[in-house]
Amino acid sequence: MKLTFNIDYLTAYGEALVLNIISGEATAKAERHPMETLDGRSWTCSLSRTVKPATYIDYYYSVERRGSEARREWDAMPHRLEFANSRSACHVMYDKWIDMPSDALLYSSAFTECVARRKRELSAVADFGKMIRLKVRAPQLRAGQRLALAGSGPYLGNWLKPAGLRMAEHTPNEWVVSLDASKIDRPFMEFKFVIAGNDNDNIIMWEDGANRTVTLPDMKAGDVVTYELLQAEFGISLWRGAGTVVPVFALRSGGSYGVGDFGDLKAMVRWAASTAQHALQVLPVNDTTATHTWRDSYPYSAISTYALHPQYTDLRQLAPLKDAKRREHYERLRQELNALPQVDYERVNAAKTGYLRELFAQEWQAVSRRVTYKRFFEANRQWLVPYAAFCHYRDKHGTPDFSRWTGHERPDDGELKAMANPQTKLYKEVAFWYYVQYNLDMQMREVHELARDMKVILKGDIPIGVSRTSVETWTQPRYFNLDGQAGAPPDAFSANGQNWGFPTYNWNEMMADGCLWWTQRLGKMAEYFDAYRIDHILGFFRIWEIPADAVHGLLGQFVPALGMTREEIAAYGLQADTGRLTKPYITDSVIEALFGERADEVRSTYVCPLDDGYAMRPEYDTQRKVEAAFGEKPSEADTRLRDGLYALISNVLFVADRTDANKLHPRIAAQTDMAYAALSDRDKTAFNRLYDDYFYRRHNQFWYNEAMRKLPLLGRATRMLMCAEDLGMVPECVPWVMNRLNILSLEIQTMPKESGTRFAHLSHYPYLSVCTMSTHDTPTMRAWWDEDHERAQDYFTTMLHHDGTAPHPMPGWLAKDIVERQLMSPSALCILTLQDWLATDEKLRLADAGAERINIPANPHHYWRYRMHLDIEDMAQDQQFNASLRALIDGSGRRQEG
Structure with a gap:
């Protein structure tokens, strides 16, 4: 033909x-x-x-x-x-x-x-x-x-x-x-x-x-x-939908096991559909099990970008244990854990893993012969076998740090091949992890299909990084810069910036094969979700990379970035010695201001004289050395001393480029430190001009080009709806790229993107956006309201147009008023936290608004353990609450159709 x-x-x-x-x-x-x-x-x-x-x-x-x-x-x-x-x-x-x-x-x-x-x-x-x-x-x-x-x-x-x-x-x-x-x-x-x-x-x-x-x-x-032919045109209004965001671990039902699971997620899908919602968003659901301690509760530090977290296994969907005594033991334990107000991460995971191991011993022989299991294994063996090997060696050596796995610091192809062969001893040693992932995969697929049947968009979350000790860094180290730490510059969440501890990406290696690592990762995610949130999309333009010897984020620099030569810096009129400005500015007045009554102790122990000031002693000249010297649990007084030493070390105006010693970068937020205060007025003016040019103008086209190398490849990898978390220090070029690629932005009224404004105007939101009032990283709507009464009063008067004094704590009618206005925004999606939906009902919501907080970004060791205070079944049966939600959604034009 x-x-x-x-x-x-x-x-x-x-x-x-x-x-x-x-x-x-x-x-x-x-x-x-x-x-x-x-x-x-x-x-x-x-x-x-x-x-x-x-x-x-x-x-x-x-x-x-x-x-x-x-x-x-x-x-x-x-x-x-x-x-x-x-x-x-x-x-x-x-x-x-x-x-x-x-x-x-x-x-x-x-x-x-x-x-x-x-x-x-x-x-x-x-x-x-x-x-x-x-x-x-x-x-x-x-x-x-x-x-x-x-x-x-x-x-x-x-x-x-x-x-x-x-x-x-x-x-x-x-x-x-x-x-x-x-x-x-x-x-x-x-x-x-x-x-x-x-x-x-x-x-x-x-x-x-x-x-x-x-x-x-x-x-x-x-x-x-x-x-x-050209697209058909009809006079149909733009589609707009409403939804809920809630971590899976936070779900609670009468039958869950002290932590939310994929069975509970099914119940949430049904509840969302019953209240005319179109979307249900969750936090990352990948396995984060590294140390078997509560520190693994952080859902954005996965040990695998493919494997699902074993804690989300719905044990109700599996065969019961045949041993009646063991069955009764686990049922008592389940009831005890499920009655707790928060997730006890360590006990829950120990209990569920123990149950799964006993069930594996009972059921594996039959499960391993199933056609569905064999199909699952073949379709996923590329990541599944290395994941099982990683878990095996992690537990065998008692650490996720593969550099300490004697003889297994790098994957052994022969052993991995044996682990994929059912006839070998190694296969039998790791088969438990195949069994766990097989069950999780089936359960998550069922959630996805139910959501599609009910016309609910299941929205996942793509963390910007992976754990430094993960399957990917073990098996594919070429894709990562393991000598750096990813984080974020200072923002509304943290004055010192955020240090996430993740390795940064080696984009040259990733681009060499067309971002195969990313496209395969997204392809797997598309098996479970139809939309996703890109955590910290700014990282695809540039990442904030912090030196390995730093603790907080102030000493970082954007990568990639156009470092400045000393000649460029001098051309701005800065007369100070640039060689000196990369070293901590330490004088007697600085020490007195930071340490007060412990100033003499600092002079005698932590610094040594240098010229007309001081330098850090070699044993304390990095933040990591200081951290090690004070140990894990210093007293309150020593914590203040330690943090003061951190500030002393970061009291510089420039940081050296990580790859070119002849180039420098102005230190972020340097104007808040004493090294800046010591400059002459002329040098301050020159530094401010240099600083503004560097952070807000110098890189716009450069970073635009960087993002346009990467993000289109991600966009064409799947047909999932791409949404971005674009908060923080946002370069001007970010909306250029997002508009060109039709990526939905994140709009939070209390974190406006227009400079000089305290609150964003809802009517100004772009259609291609996700509107919300709070996120897992912020206080809930109610908690935010009570944090600052003057700010709440300003919002009450200027945004809500109410007269009189703003009431505290936030009454249900006021929460409903705010939610209704969010729903009326032009944004394609209005996705509110479950806590903010519940805030509209004074009888149903949790009495203590502070207990609803999910994460505190300023605390790198936060324990992620929030749980709903009521069962999903009870919430779903509350006709008054659900009718109220449906009325709000219907009135905004966001109700379900079809």
Whole structure:
């Protein structure tokens, strides 16, 4: 069969178009076919292929310049060519170049598989002598709706056919109709697209604008001509939805085991659907088990980017233990742990792991023979075997630090191969971890499918980093800079910045294989979720990298960044010695101000004289050395002394570039320290100008280019809806990239992005955003209200437009007022914390608002243990509360449809 592809695209000199045919294998390279042109605008390519009716090929176009790809179409939704005519001999396609549309979120699986889920099917195979096929995209349609065609002439129904000619949705949001060209009795067709009900013949809406026309080409027997048309336009308001965010570990039901599990998550999906919500967002659910202590409760420090956390296993869905005494033992333990107000991470995980090991001994022989298990193992063995090996050696050596695994500091390919062979001893030693992950995978998939059935978008969370001691750093160290620490500069969460302890990424290595590490990671996540939050998207522009010998974040620098030469610094008029400004500024007055009555102790023990001041003694000249000297649990007085020494060490105006000793970076927030205060007024002015240029202007285009190398690859890896956490010190280029790639921003009214404002104006939020009032990193709405009465009064008066004195604590009616206003924002999604929803009901909410806090970012050793104070069953049965939520959501125009 002859296939001819035609497209109009105006190229520049030296550019050429390429047709890329996609195979069924996700990892396979596209089949490239150079195209031809006579005028640099009209491009064509003809191929001969053997095809069968009822099959199809997908393809996209790209622009090539000097032998490499310069640009490509939006290939998340490629062109589709169906072979839908049993008598076809020649197919001719007239295509249009497809860029990412402004409504790209409607093509995400969050919409096509959840909110507007419809049954899709290929066109029925026809037996026409000559066929015209029309393709059009109509992403505005909701569930229960279909596209049809109505037009002039008897064959097209003379505009009168009640529901037009039925079209087939053969790929998400793209509809196609096959027409018998011999029955069209004029040289052109005049028509419009209409929206019809799926179960009736009524036209719901006609397409906007003038009638469409297509002139029929000269055709011979066996010809099929396909026209790809401009998107259908309908007067439908923008979709907006509401949802809840809650950590899985925080869920509580009558049958859970002291921590939320995937069975509880199912119950939350049902509750969300019953209250007209469209989204349920969770925190990361990957395994964080490193030390088997409460420190592993931090969900953003995973030991595997694939493995799910064993604590989320719903034991109720597994076979019961046959031993009655052991069964009774675990049931008593379950009831005891489930009655606790917070998660006891260590006891819960010890109990659930113990239960799973006993159940493994009882059930493994049967489970290992299941077809579903064998399929799971084969589909996941690439990450599953190294994960099992990591867990095995972690427990065998009593540490996750693989540098201390004598003989196993690096993975042994022979041992990994043996661990994948059921006949070996090593396989039997690690099979427990296969069993655990198999159960978790099945349970999480069931949650995902239930959410899709109920039209609830399940939204996951992608941490920006991985644990320094993780499967990935053990097996793929080339992707990481293990000599640095990722974190964040000072912000509203922490005056000293945040040190997350993660290694930073070696982006040169990651880009060398097209970000395969990221695309595979996202591909796995898409098996469980239809939307995701990119934690700290700023890290894809630049990451805040902190030296390995630093404790807090002030001594970090952005990577990559354009360091400054000493000549550049001098050109700003800074007259101070730049060599001296990279060393801590320590004088008697500084020591007296920081340490008071312990100043003499500092002078005699921690510093030594240098010129007209002091330097840190070698044994205390880094924050890590100071940390080690004071131990894990210093007294309150010694903690103040230690923190003062940290501040002394970071009292510099510049930090040295991590790779080029001849370049410097101004120290973040240096104006708050005494090294800055000691400058002359002239030098302060010069430093301020240099500082502002460096942090707010120097890198905009540079960081834009960095992000555009990485984020498009992530965006095309899956069709999950991409949402970003874009808080903090946000460069001007961040919204440029997010707008171009249709990534949803995060908008929090109490953390405005407009400088000089105290509160954000809800009406100014962009449509492509997620609106919320609090997050897991902030106080809840109620706690925030009582933190600062003056601030609350300002909000009460200027944002809520109420008279009088703001009430404290926050009454339910006021919480409902704030929630209602959040819901009315233009944002595509309004996703509130469960605590903020509950705040609207004074009878249901937790009495102590402070006990609802999930995380305190300023504390790097925070214990993540918050749990709901009531069972999901009780919340779901509270008719008054749920009716109130439905009314709020209905009134805002965010209710469920279809």
